[in-house]
Amino acid sequence: MAELSKTPVxxxxxxxxxxxxLIQFKNVTKRFGDFTxxxxxxxxxxxxxxxxxxxxxxxxxxTLMRMLAGFEMPSEGxxxxxxxxxxxxxxxxxxxxxxxxxxxxxxxxxVFDNIAFGLRRSDMPKDQIKDRxxxxxxxxxxxxxxxxxxxxxxGGQRQRVALARSLxxxxxxxxxxxxxxxxxxxxxxxxxxxxxxxxEKTGTTFVIVTHDQEExxxxxxxxxxxDNGKLIQxxxxxxxxxxxxxVYVADFIGDVNIIEGNxxxxxxxxxxxxxEGAAPIHAKTDKHITDGQRVSYAIRPxxxxxxxxPMADRANHAHGTxxxxxxxxxxxxxxxxxxxxxxxxxxxxxxxxxxxxxxxWEDNVWLSWxxxxxxxxxx
Amino acid sequence: xxxxxxxxxxxxxxxxxxxxxxxxVAGIALIWLNQADGSHFxxxxxxxxxVFVTAYRINRRLAVIAVPYLWLLVFFLVPFIIVVKISLxxxxxxIPPYTPTLELSEGWTGLKSxxxxxxxxxxxxxxxxPLYYTAYLSSAKIAIISTAITLLVAFPIAYGMAKAxxxxxxxxxxxxxxPFWTSFLIRVYAWMGILGREGFLNSFLLWLGIIDxxxxxxxxxxxxxxxxxxxxxxxxxxxxxxxxxxLDVSLLEAAEDLGCTRTxxxxxxxxxxxxxxxIAGCFLVFIPVLGEFVIPSLLGxxxxxxxxxILYEEFFSNRDxxxxxAVAVILLLILVVPIVLFQRNQQKQAEADQ
Ligand SMILES: Nc1ncnc2c1ncn2[C@@H]1O[C@H](COP(=O)(O)OP(=O)(O)OP(=O)(O)O)[C@@H](O)[C@H]1O
Ligand SMILES: [Mg+2]
Numbered sequence: 001m002a003e004l005s006k007t008p009v010x011x012x013x014x015x016x017x018x019x020x021x022l023i024q025f026k027n028v029t030k031r032f033g034d035f036t037x038x039x040x041x042x043x044x045x046x047x048x049x050x051x052x053x054x055x056x057x058x059x060x061x062x063t064l065m066r067m068l069a070g071f072e073m074p075s076e077g078x079x080x081x082x083x084x085x086x087x088x089x090x091x092x093x094x095x096x097x098x099x100x101x102x103x104x105x106x107x108x109x110x111v112f113d114n115i116a117f118g119l120r121r122s123d124m125p126k127d128q129i130k131d132r133x134x135x136x137x138x139x140x141x142x143x144x145x146x147x148x149x150x151x152x153x154x155g156g157q158r159q160r161v162a163l164a165r166s167l168x169x170x171x172x173x174x175x176x177x178x179x180x181x182x183x184x185x186x187x188x189x190x191x192x193x194x195x196x197x198x199x200e201k202t203g204t205t206f207v208i209v210t211h212d213q214e215e216x217x218x219x220x221x222x223x224x225x226x227d228n229g230k231l232i233q234x235x236x237x238x239x240x241x242x243x244x245x246x247v248y249v250a251d252f253i254g255d256v257n258i259i260e261g262n263x264x265x266x267x268x269x270x271x272x273x274x275x276e277g278a279a280p281i282h283a284k285t286d287k288h289i290t291d292g293q294r295v296s297y298a299i300r301p302x303x304x305x306x307x308x309x310p311m312a313d314r315a316n317h318a319h320g321t322x323x324x325x326x327x328x329x330x331x332x333x334x335x336x337x338x339x340x341x342x343x344x345x346x347x348x349x350x351x352x353x354x355x356x357x358x359x360x361w362e363d364n365v366w367l368s369w370x371x372x373x374x375x376x377x378x379x
Numbered sequence: 380x381x382x383x384x385x386x387x388x389x390x391x392x393x394x395x396x397x398x399x400x401x402x403x404v405a406g407i408a409l410i411w412l413n414q415a416d417g418s419h420f421x422x423x424x425x426x427x428x429x430v431f432v433t434a435y436r437i438n439r440r441l442a443v444i445a446v447p448y449l450w451l452l453v454f455f456l457v458p459f460i461i462v463v464k465i466s467l468x469x470x471x472x473x474i475p476p477y478t479p480t481l482e483l484s485e486g487w488t489g490l491k492s493x494x495x496x497x498x499x500x501x502x503x504x505x506x507x508x509p510l511y512y513t514a515y516l517s518s519a520k521i522a523i524i525s526t527a528i529t530l531l532v533a534f535p536i537a538y539g540m541a542k543a544x545x546x547x548x549x550x551x552x553x554x555x556x557x558p559f560w561t562s563f564l565i566r567v568y569a570w571m572g573i574l575g576r577e578g579f580l581n582s583f584l585l586w587l588g589i590i591d592x593x594x595x596x597x598x599x600x601x602x603x604x605x606x607x608x609x610x611x612x613x614x615x616x617x618x619x620x621x622x623x624x625x626l627d628v629s630l631l632e633a634a635e636d637l638g639c640t641r642t643x644x645x646x647x648x649x650x651x652x653x654x655x656x657x658i659a660g661c662f663l664v665f666i667p668v669l670g671e672f673v674i675p676s677l678l679g680x681x682x683x684x685x686x687x688x689i690l691y692e693e694f695f696s697n698r699d700x701x702x703x704x705a706v707a708v709i710l711l712l713i714l715v716v717p718i719v720l721f722q723r724n725q726q727k728q729a730e731a732d733q
Contacts (some may be wrong), residue, residue, distance in 0.1 A: 069632075069636055070635075070636075071632050071635075071636075090635070091632070091635040091636050092635045092636070092637075092638050092639055092640055096636075097636060097637065098633075098636050100629055100632070100633060102627075102629055104627065104629040104630050104632065104633035105633075106630060106633070106634075106648060107630075107652065107731065108651045108652055108654075117634070117637050117647075118636075118637030118638055121637060121638035121639055121643070122638060151731065165633075165637070169637070169638070
């Protein structure tokens with residue numbers, strides 16, 4: 001899961017105190033009856049960001065989007081767009097377009113007319129509308145289907161129509177609710193790069209909901225991980241991945257081993273005692289940890305080396321037996337049971353061909369990792 | 380499936396064919412003997428059933444498909460052919476009051492003279508007398524205007540019902556259908572009580588002081604329109620409500636999101652998408668209103684010209700069955716066009732729903 005973002009590394013307006021956010025949620029709460037969908041949420045999103053919302057189903061992602069688009073009013077709190085309170089601005093007056101999770105294509109209009117719908121409501125001259133729609137059709141590879149009605153095209157094609165329709169007006173803020181879910185992997189990758197390209201060309205700010213972590217990692221400048229109407233962590237993809245602030249986030253994004261234990265402060269770091277008779281884990285952390293504190297140690301599989309002899313230069317070693325091997329092509333996952341019963345997943349890149357792979361089931365192996373490979377979590 | 384299985388077990392043996400033969404014989408005998416009223420009809424049904432049983436034995440699929448066609452044949456095509464035949468006959472002082480009648484006992488010559496006596500005289504008569512075509516035109520006018528008014532009244536009601544909260548909808552639906560639970564005639568008579576010179580409406584208006592003398596409303600076209608709109612309103616409301624209720628609110632949100640005002644959203648999304656319901660409702664009102672007879676004769680005046688009334692008068696006052704039949708045949712031919720259009724609309728909607 002590499003961060004492939006084309007945006008320059010220096011793009012980090014959230015770290016610049018002089019930068020004014022484009023969108024500000026200020027203590028926003030949204031209730032449906034007595035159910036709280038969004039719970040006292042505060043969030044800044046900056047212009048030209050590609051902001052991804054990630055979270056389990058029902059955590060409030062769509063609700064957040066709908067408040068930005070103007071379909072839901074917050075029960076409490078303020079939403080500012082470019083410094084202006086937009087809570088009372090109707091959807092058609094907002095410089096915001098939304099791609100609906102359900103697509104919401106007009107069934108009585110052709111693909112062409114669906115895409116042209118928003119443009120025709122603006123003061124764009126007719127021939128320009130035609131060109132713009134043609135451009136959108138090309139972008140989403142729907143040229144052949146321009147004359148068809150939504151019920152005459154496939155699910156993935158419908159999704160692209162919805163995307164094209166929301167892109168057509170080149171809004172200041174574009175809200176995409178699971179825009180690429182129904183596309184095959186290749187088309188999805190292509191479209192992701194198209195989106196990033198569009199974003200770079202037009203300077204549009206994107207807020208995107210996705211269930212696909214890899215997608216979030218690929219396209220997003222920042223990711224917000226939500227749960228139960230609350231933001232758990234908002235950070236760059238690498239921040240979320242490498243420095244999750246909680247077990248929830250570590251577990252939600254990517255594969256991870258979580259080992260619980262008691263901390264013991266030692267010189268230059270801490271030791272985590274997690275099992276009777278097992279060597280403690282050596283870890284470094286910035287957090288203030290006290291002796292005897294219960295902590296969780298999160299370590300990603302790829303940070304653990306699987307070798308036949310312990311690697312001397314690493315601070316942590318553990319001996320175990322291979323329980324299972326998952327072959328994923330570019331890498332192999334090893335599920336290893338340690339002597340103390342703890343199960344650990346480690347992965348190694350398959351830089352060699354399969355025939356020369358080193359280990360097999362039931363082999364005894366050593367796991368080694370450095371003292372900075374894992375994260376110490378207190379939540 | 381259940382139905383066909385039952386049939387299957389019932390006729391698994393050869394008994395079915397024996398039964399079919401018995402039925403056919405009984406049917407033919409009934410028609411031949413012609414002893415009681417309706418023996419033709421019963422006999423026809425028996426024969427039809429015998430045909431069905433045999434057909435079911437030979438080819439099940441075909442037999443099942445044939446049922447609706449058989450139905451159409453027995454209850455629509457045969458009566459229609461009879462009416463057409465009467466319309467080509469001449470009136471007579473006899474029972475039935477037209478000639479010729481088919482005398483099978485005279486054999487081939489009887490058949491020949493029977494067809495020789497049929498002519499288009501009645502249709503020529505209809506074309507020559509302006510009363511009839513003005514009646515058709517006036518019926519069409521009344522049907523079109525009242526359909527339009529019904530639409531204007533029904534749409535907001537249907538819209539309001541569709542917008543109402545989910546728990547209220549069944550109640551509202553009930554209220555729309557409720558009038559059907561009382562007799563149609565009683566409801567029309569009630570309007571006579573309301574619209575008459577001494578009726579509720581006049582007394583109310585007099586009491587309010589809006590008018591000084593009672594208005595003449597009963598026995599005018601106005602009363603006819605009121606009666607028709609009132610009676611046929613549910614036929615318009617229900618199909619429109621059905622389409623509006625299905626309408627996905629996210630479509631309106633999408634329209635708004637793309638820059639529509641609420642009003643534009645209504646014209647560009649709600650209205651086009653409720654079109655199938657509107658069209659269905661219009662046909663459901665227009666088609667029966669064109670031949671409407673009770674409302675114009677009870678609420679209308681002497682100058683209310685509707686073809687249904689003419690038809691009634693030809694049949695019962697003049698006892699001229701042939702002319703009445705000719706009027707009916709032409710009415711049907713006029714209605715075939717909207718009925719076909721209606722069917723196509725329904726079919727298109729069914730396809731779009733898939
Ligand atoms: N109009 C509504 N009335 C009542 N509850 C609602 C309404 N809209 C959303 N909710 C509830 O609010 C919660 C958040 O819904 P939301 O649609 O924002 O979830 P989501 O994060 O988009 O989920 P998914 O990933 O499944 O799309 C859900 O529990 C949902 O049931
Ligand atoms: Mg959602």
